[in-house]
Amino acid sequence: MFDKALTLIKKSKNILVFTGAGISTSSGILDFRSENGLYSLLSKNTDLPYPEAIFDIKYFKKNPKPFFSLAKNMLEQHAKPTNCHKLLAELEKNNQISLVLTQNIDMLHQAAGSKKVLECHGSFMSAHCLDCHSAYNLNDYKQRVLDDSIPYCNCGGIIKPDITFFGESLPSAFYDLVNNPPETDLVLILGSSLNVQPAAGFALEMAMKVPSILVNLAATPYDNAISLVYHEDLEVFAEYILRDNLIT
Ligand code: OAD
DSSP, X not given: OOHHHHHHHHHOSSEEEEEOGXXXXXXXXXXXXXXXXXXXXXXTOTTSSSGGGGGBHHHHHHOOHHHHHHHHHHHHHOOOOOHHHHHHHHHHHTTOEEEEEEOOOSOHHHHHTOOSEEETTEEXXXXXXXXXXXXXXXXXXXXXXXXXXXXXXXTSOBEEEEEOOBTSOOOHHHHHHHHSOOOOXXXXXXXXXXXXXXXXXXHHHHHTTSOEEEEOSSOOTTGGGSSEEEOSOHHHHHHHHHHTTOOO
């Protein structure tokens, strides 16, 4: 089924991978926009004016509780990398990856062994006080989140994980990448609805310059800009590519 994709992947030396929440659903983490995704679940949460408010900086400053309750769930989940995360780590070992650009905040690419990872929406690993901007790392605030309390800085400001919220800029590393993209001979887009800018726009711009593959259960508005489109499960895709034993 994925023969053409396999041929392209095998001959590529500088693959730019763009991943979204769909690469982690098999590990039990919800995606955002699927029928049973996080935003659908949150639409039943009466604390929130609308589901995306959970990641809205203005709303967070007024009421950080819904975000920290989600953060607690994620930190308690101890999700494991999927076969698709492992496939990308294998391709990197085989020197075929120029970069994994991920929108995900779950740190599963690193857990699978990928090193060339740019988290364009940040992660839980670091955090800052919203008022005095003091820097913290996950271990400094994790226990307070697990204990259901809001982590506050000594100055009284909220400690916010360095996750990009709606209304905030992406990390500067993302803009460095846009200004200086790596050599790329294949773009692999995995598990994203391509709805959120500017990350999706960059992936699509790169995809239009070289051969590209998209694997995503649902259709995206940009399928026709991609060379090979598969509306399939990423675990089936990963198993197929890994079965070829292309890593020798
Ligand atoms: P979305 O939820 O918008 O899209 C995930 C896509 O993955 C959907 O189109 C699903 O069909 C697909 N999918 C789910 N499971 C899959 C599987 N096993 N195999 C193949 N495809 C699968 O998530 P993103 O595009 O990542 O931002 O969302 C982008 C950003 O929106 C997120 O980074 C987040 C959110 O608001 C922030 O948190 C700042």
